[in-house]
Amino acid sequence: MTSQQPAKPGHPLKTILAHRLAWPVIALAALLLLNQLFRPDFLALRMQDGHLYGSLIDIMRNGAPTILIALGMTLVIATRGIDLSVGAVVAIAGAGSCAYIAASPEPGSPATALTAVLIAVVAGLAVGAWNGFLVSTIGVQPIIATLVLMTAGRGIAQLITGGQIISVSNDNYKAIGAGYVFTLPVSILITAAVFALAAVLTRRTALGTLIEAVGINPVASRLAGLRSRNIVWIVYVFSAVCAAFAGLMISSNVTAADANNAGLYIEMDAILAVVIGGTSLAGGRYTLTGTVVGAFIIQTLTTTVYTLGIPPEVTLVFKALVVITVCLLQAPKARKVFARLKTNAQSAAMEPAKEKVAL
């Protein structure tokens, strides 16, 4: 009795269901369908003032920061790591860029906005390099290494803003989170570009394989002559830079930097997106597409709560139940139990007497 029988090649449905992305995609489709049932215009898109509008666009736009961070998180998790500091990086990036714009002589010029973006990216690079240094060179456990900045990072962001919420008015800066290009929100385009970049870099070069090798067996990959230290370093820097961009989006969308609440718990959402998408927290094989689907599921879930008229207070309970369900369904042990139940049911149908023995 094996738990994972290879799908019979002749049965197309089984082949589809055996794909690792099948269940996340089905879950997302079911959620969207549920919304469509309750609000018939849910899936409709319309043009207005040259912009695309609709719930789907809203989901993508609101989910963009989470997707971005989850992409970085996927690579970190693939190397058996985890990055808890991303929420703090969101706060630092937003605080740094908004503080710069507010203090600059020309708060409205495009050059100021560009410098602000650069500041955020440099901050992300610095944080990522620091995390990578702790994990790869010093050899600290990833959870703890990034916990340091998760705790201290928000303090640093508050230090930058002086404990205030800094509001800025710069149209170029505002465009990052709230602007439109080619009828689509800029934040979606940025996220799509990062996704494409990450996919090409890791799937068209050896980098992806190297990352998986480090995650599956760090010692073996080192003995095989792989510079795992550099790989680990790269993924933490990538994750932090993604978080910095997400910080720019969040702060530019509300044209203010809130060191306390910007990106609060976003690390949790990102980790959930990765797990729901089908990447194991134990490292190794990862799927960027799955992560994007996972992030969409989380964002759609939030939207569903509003569509169904569930009071917003219940969102977290709802989310917790979905997360537990998805994790249980994905757990290898649960699958084994299901597989056993299935074979039991089949054998029970044929030989009812044997059921008790099998159970």
Next chain:
Amino acid sequence: MSLSSTLARRAAGKTAAPRRQLRGNARYAPTLATLGLFLAMFAVGAGMYPSFLSGQVFLNLFIDNTFLIVLAVGMTFVILTGGIDLSVGAVVALSMMVAATLLQQGWNPAAVIILVLLIGSTLGLAMGLIIHYFDIQPFIVTLAGMFLARGLCYVISLDSIPVTEGFFTGMAQAQIPLPGELFISPGVVLALAIVAAAFFVLHHTRFGRTVYAIGGNENSAMLMGLPVRTTKVLVYVLSGLCSAIAGILFSFYSLSGYSLAAQGMELDAIAAVVIGGTLLTGGTGYVLGSVVGVLVLGIVQTFIAYDGTLSSWWTKIVIGALLLAFILLQRLFTRKTG
């Protein structure tokens, strides 16, 4: 007395003892470093502010952090097995909300406390069972537990609920006088009793030794025939129970229930445990170290309160820096011994 037995005794008594002592010292080193740091900070405080060097300032560290001490005790158990519990802050908030709501409806305080402890333990039990039986990482399960508990808080109420019940307000105001015009709160006595109980359980019972064994190497512990399954689940039950007790203590302290209370407290508890010298990989650490860790966090806050010019965010930065220093220290010691 035969020669061989003398030799054996000499071997056991003279060569093994110093080595064991040495190894023992290295094991205690992170905790001793924390204690040294605490004493140094207290001395610096005494030098800077004349009123700092008083017994009451020291006792206030306990009075203001009773809930954190209890949380750190539960967290120490979990971390010793190599797990982690992110739900504790949310369970504290949920306990406060349940207590405040039921007291407002005129429940008997004893019944309320029992119910709250039951809820905390049940949540812990559920998480422990899922972690063990489905083999899902503690990180994710307790994260979901955190969402669930926090969400239940929102469901109960979004507003702050005051506690006006007699027993709770009595506990909030009660002072136990100590010699020298000092006093402590009843909560401190409870917290220290829990610490003592945890110390006894960890070092003098089979359960405690199994906790250390699981943290050292789960597979070895299983092969040795230790009750790994029960212990692993029980550790999360304990952590849930400690969170519920901490919630009651926090209610005594703040006399209200608020769904956003105790946000980020799980991080404080983890930080206290790490600063106290417990290795996050499990297997090494002391519950007394975690208590000293809480005191170090408390003294950082006292410093900032005494100074008056430093803003509250310096607390976070200093705690982060301390965390870093102790992680590096741990790395140093584990490299030397291991």
